[in-house]
Amino acid sequence: SPGRAPRPPRAPARLPRPVRASEPFRAKMLSVPGLGEGAAGRRSRARTEHGRTTGARRPEGALTKLHLAATVQAAAPHQRARGRSGRGLVVRRDDLRQATREGREGNLVLFVVDASGSMAARQRMGAVKGAVLSLLLDAYQRRDKVGLVTFRGKEAEVALPPTSSVDAAAARLESLPTGGRTPLAAGLLKAHDVLRVERMRDPSRRPLLVVVTDGRATGGPDPVALAARAGRLHAAEGTASVVVDCETGVVRLGLAAQLARELGGGAVTLHELRADSIAGLVKDVTAAGRAA
Incomplete structure (x- = not known):
């Protein structure tokens, strides 16, 4: 209206700062079962x-x-x-x-990290990033290749294609945004695509799939069933896997353990991942899951 001062332009919404990783720790060794013939390293039998x-x-x-x-x-x-x-x-x-x-051989350790809203509490996400960073440092010492798939909102993305640069993976992890729904099936299917390409490129390097999630799946029709189907796809191809269970709180749904069964692998909590924890961890993660 005449005489009224124009409104100042609205400031753009500030994106939340990425959560910093907690202090890394010495992680227990995860290995691929069986006997491989891959490049020399320090992880799985070969x-x-x-x-x-x-x-x-x-x-x-x-x-x-x-x-x-x-x-x-x-x-x-x-x-x-x-x-x-x-x-x-x-x-x-x-x-x-x-x-x-x-x-011993080096493996391809492919991380599939849940960055959705159910994981986004600052203290919790800091612990998750700290755990993945610890596994990345372990992968560096064992001469592995590493890759990073993340999922949040409506889709999954390859945050880092398989590489020997653990520094690059750590940098991508540090800047990882969080929030939104949990397209768990999309994350697992994206990982399947990455592994399919890598098997053609380097068939002797065996993969280890590390899924970091609380197991919740939201968005789209029947997201839990879709995630289970995607998990069984990895199991059918014999991909060694472990689910790092990030569920917290008094009431727990056990969804991460259920996902581990669909993948044919094992499940460990963030606490059990520490090398100095009391709880034991079977080295051959796929064999552990099948024996459960």
Whole structure:
């Protein structure tokens, strides 16, 4: 109206500052069950050129490390038929045995982090980021590749494609925004896409899926059933997994443990993730889930 001073422009809404991670701690080791053949590292059991001798096999291609006892054992029953007359053992090429050795490999540790409103309380999210940061530091020491998928609102995104740069993952984690609904199924499906590409790119590097959530799923029709179906998709492909259960409070729904069962893996609380906690943690996380 005439004579009235114009209103000053409204200041843009300030986005909440990202929550800082709590102090990192020494995390318990999580490993992929079975025996891999990936790049040298310090996480899961693997067949390697170096390490302790665990057995013998027929060589495939050139013989690189002779298993003497197994070679002698293979040749001994045939000495009379081969006309042995002196002390020396008659050994033929078919008798040669390659020593098999076992060491450790590095894995692809793919984090799927729930950044929704149900996780957004400042104290709680700080603890969650601290736990993931602790696992990232552990991955660095064990020569793993790492990747980061986050989900909040209506969708999931690849915050960091698989990389050997743990520093980059930690930086993305620090700036992670939070709030909104919980599209858990979208997060799991996005992780499935990432792992599918990585299996084609580096088939010998076995993945470990680490889902950090309270297990709640909201948004869209029947979100809990969709999340369970997405979990079973990972289980069907034999992906090793562990759910870090972030549920707090007196009344607990047990949704994270239920998700772990769908994934065919195990579940641990934030407290159990600490290496100095009293509670034990089975190293082979998939085997732990199937035994439950």
